[in-house]
Amino acid sequence: MRATARAPAAGTVLNALATGRGSAFAIDEYVHATVDLDDAGEVTGEVADFPDADTTLIEACVETVAREHDRDVGGTVRTQTAIPMAGGLKSSSAAANATVLATLDALGVEMNREDACRLGVQAAREAGVTITGAFDDASASMLGGVTVTDNTSDELLAREEPEWHVVVFTPDERAYSADADVARCERIAGTAQVVEELALDSRYGEAMTVNGFAYCGALNFDTEPMLDALPDVRGVSLSGTGPSYVAVGTREQMEQTQTAWAEYEGTTWLTTTQRAGAQLT
Ligand SMILES: Nc1ncnc2c1ncn2[C@@H]1O[C@H](COP(=O)(O)OP(=O)(O)O)[C@@H](O)[C@H]1O
Numbered sequence: 650m651r652a653t654a655r656a657p658a659a660g661t662v663l664n665a666l667a668t669g670r671g672s673a674f675a676i677d678e679y680v681h682a683t684v685d686l687d688d689a690g691e692v693t694g695e696v697a698d699f700p701d702a703d704t705t706l707i708e709a710c711v712e713t714v715a716r717e718h719d720r721d722v723g724g725t726v727r728t729q730t731a732i733p734m735a736g737g738l739k740s741s742s743a744a745a746n747a748t749v750l751a752t753l754d755a756l757g758v759e760m761n762r763e764d765a766c767r768l769g770v771q772a773a774r775e776a777g778v779t780i781t782g783a784f785d786d787a788s789a790s791m792l793g794g795v796t797v798t799d800n801t802s803d804e805l806l807a808r809e810e811p812e813w814h815v816v817v818f819t820p821d822e823r824a825y826s827a828d829a830d831v832a833r834c835e836r837i838a839g840t841a842q843v844v845e846e847l848a849l850d851s852r853y854g855e856a857m858t859v860n861g862f863a864y865c866g867a868l869n870f871d872t873e874p875m876l877d878a879l880p881d882v883r884g885v886s887l888s889g890t891g892p893s894y895v896a897v898g899t900r901e902q903m904e905q906t907q908t909a910w911a912e913y914e915g916t917t918w919l920t921t922t923q924r925a926g927a928q929l930t
């Protein structure tokens with residue numbers, strides 16, 4: 650019983666740590682998962698090229714799906730990706746979604762993608778890799794496009810399919826979401842509510858930029874990369890709890906921003922929004 654799936658990474662419009670409400674958009678970069686099920690009783694995870702990576706999340710995803718469908722399984726789960734872990738680009742949500750879809754397929758059971766996504770969120774909570782459950786990031790990755798969610802109830806508030814060019818800058822350091830200073834984020838709840846109103850009004854670019862300045866302040870990240878991109882882009886923000894930054898706009902605007910960001914140490918790349926979401930492969 651082997652199955653494979655892929656799920657896209659994502660960038661942030663609104664970080665949910667302040668209010669529990671968040672918004673994210675899928676990008677055209679993927680985490681691939683391969684699930685092999687047997688009757689061994691134990692699930693073992695592996696991240697390709699990272700032998701020391703924490704595999705708790707992907708193992709929890711296989712176990713959560715099996716439990717939900719009253720199955721007692723063991724086996725292996727392996728992810729492969731070029732997306733950095735703990736980079737703010739939702740590799741954890743993408744890894745969970747790809748693993749959940751592959752596990753469902755290996756078990757031969759069907760489930761709608763929104764509910765499948767909620768299983769991955771449940772597993773992420775169990776694995777302790779998230780603060781709010783991150784249904785915002787998980788839904789963007791599972792469904793594609795941009796989503797706005799309430800992570801306190803795992804409810805989808807809005808979803809659209811914008812076509813933006815995207816540029817990403819990932820400094821070399823890492824920032825685990827579970828280590829973020831939530832108390833500092835809660836102090837900017839008023840600003841986060843303004844960002845939510847902009848997002849629910851489909852003003853995603855402006856929402857992103859307000860989110861970026863507010864969360865750079867709360868989480869102590871440099872605002873300089875945002876200033877480099879402004880005023881010419883549609884939106885620019887710190888992604889998630891950092892350290893990556895994302896900007897959206899036209900291809901030409903993204904190329905200009907990439908040139909500016911190439912001056913920093915780290916990796917920059919151009920991509921686009923992704924509208925199809927996670928898929929079996
Ligand atoms: N590609 C992956 N394969 C397996 N597990 C992953 C992967 N990416 C992230 N994770 C899990 O998620 C944790 C990092 O979560 P988080 O800090 O939210 O990262 P990100 O911002 O990249 O989503 C890792 O410690 C690991 O448990």
Ligand SMILES: O=C(O)C1=C[C@@H](OP(=O)(O)O)[C@@H](O)[C@H](O)C1
Pocket residue numbers: 661663664665666671672736737738739741778779780781782783785786825826827888889890891
């Ligand atoms: O753990 C969480 O609840 C969250 C983590 C953040 O993302 P990253 O995992 O990308 O840092 C944030 O953007 C999201 O809204 C909620």
